[in-house]
Amino acid sequence: MKRNYKWLTLLLLLVFAVSITGCGGTKPAAEGGKDDYVVKLGYYNCDHMIGAVVGEAAGIYEQMGLKVKLFGNGKVPQAMAAGQMDVGYIGTRGLMASRPKGAPIKVAANNHIGGSMYLVVANDIKSPQDLIGQPLGIGNEPEKSEDWPVYAKTLGIPVEGSNYKCIEFDSDQAAYLALKTGQIKGFTCCDPWASMAEYEGTGYIMATYMEMMTGDEKQMGSCCVYSMNENFKKEHPELARKMVQAHVEALKYVYTHPIKSARIFAEYYHVPEEVALRTIYKKCVAEGRTLTWKIDEGQMRFAMKVYQNEKLMDEVPAYEDVIDIEFYKSCNLEDFDKFIKEKVDPVFPVGMSYEDWKKKAKEIDA
Structure with missing residues (x-):
């Protein structure tokens, strides 16, 4: 995603850490008791981050017993890099650039492929x-x-x-x-x-x-990810897994309830509902199934190759240092490709016209 990565300097991180001291850091759950920790979740003003607001407005967090406070359209990458936020929807490039500088964050799940x-x-x-x-x-x-x-x-x-x-x-x-x-x-x-x-x-x-490019080579890469603070993950392991599962449920909701999702998007992003509908149509049908929680190693590694070859980062970290694949597997997530094949393709096939898609969506979310 197009972002200014000057925020990666340590000075800015320290300044931002001070500016949001009200957010606090993670704290261990009481032994043997219920974990009532309020998870700090960040996103910013891009349609790729729709899962954050859908999770709240559709009641997904509440249904899963999660207490989540959203921080929208702020300096989420900086907050994540400074260790002042638990979970964040941020650009893949930003996360990878922050790791060599000591940022305590890794990819917990994917969020969006391609550029869009x-x-x-x-x-x-x-x-x-x-x-x-x-x-x-x-x-x-x-x-x-x-x-x-x-x-x-x-x-x-x-x-x-x-x-x-x-x-x-x-x-x-x-x-x-x-x-x-x-x-x-x-x-x-x-x-x-x-x-x-x-x-x-x-x-x-x-x-x-859509596709990333280095030399004559073009391929889909990872645009933005569902990132997680390593300290939060360590101190609140069950909440961490539930947050990833909630992320999955939010994306599933967008695919299967586009009208309701558009109303949520319009409210949180302050745009007309028709604009929200066009946005969701692009992400879920016109450009393929770009919203996803599936971590595709090939796409991730190609993105890193682009960052390296095109000198878009000072230092590209090792794949294993940015992707917590074991944690991802431990969340026991629904298979993305199976979900699309069984629940989305029969209703909203790729190639479906906008008007036909909207008509069908209205039948579902009357």
């Missing part, structure tokens, strides 16, 4: 070449980002930022507002802001970043 990132441009941009020399929300050094080089190479335009008026925004929402008000001619983002541009008619998606 978008290059959104103004309506008066008729060809990729029209972007050259224009103000774009693609970051100050787009050639060092994960997604921009893929867009540029696919569209046949220069990768180097010197060919554009590059602007760094602190959020996708801010970039969208800049496009809407005519300050920029394009920007890269995750949803719901690409769907918002289409919904409001302020722009259109020129390119989609």
Whole structure:
């Protein structure tokens, strides 16, 4: 995912740790008693993190006997890296970059594969070449980002930022507002802001970043993961497993109850319900089954290969140092592929049109 990784400096981590002292750290459960610990779960303003809010609003955490406090749209990667949050939906690259710096977090389950990132441009941009020399929300050094080089190479335009008026925004929402008000001619983002541009008619998606690329090699990688604080996992092992299971139930809910999930998404992300629906359709049908809890070693290792070859990280850690596969297996999770084949494919097959999907979804969630 497109993110600014300057937060990985130790100074920023310490500053942030102080700023959220109210969150506290983990503490051991009382021996032989019920674990009433309140789990701190973070997510940020990207559609890939929908599982966090669905878990709360659909009552999944409560049904599983979990006490969870959500921290939305804040500095979740920093909090996780500083050891001040228990569980977080964060970018795979950010997690892996933080491990060599001592961050006490590992991948507990997957969350989203592929990029599902978008290059959104103004309506008066008729060809990729029209972007050259224009103000774009693609970051100050787009050639060092994960997604921009893929867009540029696919569209046949220069990768180097010197060919554009590059602007760094602190959020996708801010970039969208800049496009809407005519300050920029394009920007890269995750949803719901690409769907918002289409919904409001302020722009259109020129390119989609799905597969990662290094040289001539392209393959699906891991975009963002369900990360967990190692101290929380050690001190609250049963709660930790339940949290992963709740993550699974939340994603299953999104696939099987898209209308209800869209209403939740619209409320938490402050967008129209139609935009939320378009967003969920992209993730669950149009672009395949990109929301997933399944850890695919091939996808993870390819992502790490891209980080290494494209010099997107100072130091790429060992696979075993970022993926806690034994903990993942101990959670006894439902098989993702079997779930999709039995519960999703017969109802919402890949390739289904948006209108047919929405009609069927309304029949389920009348």
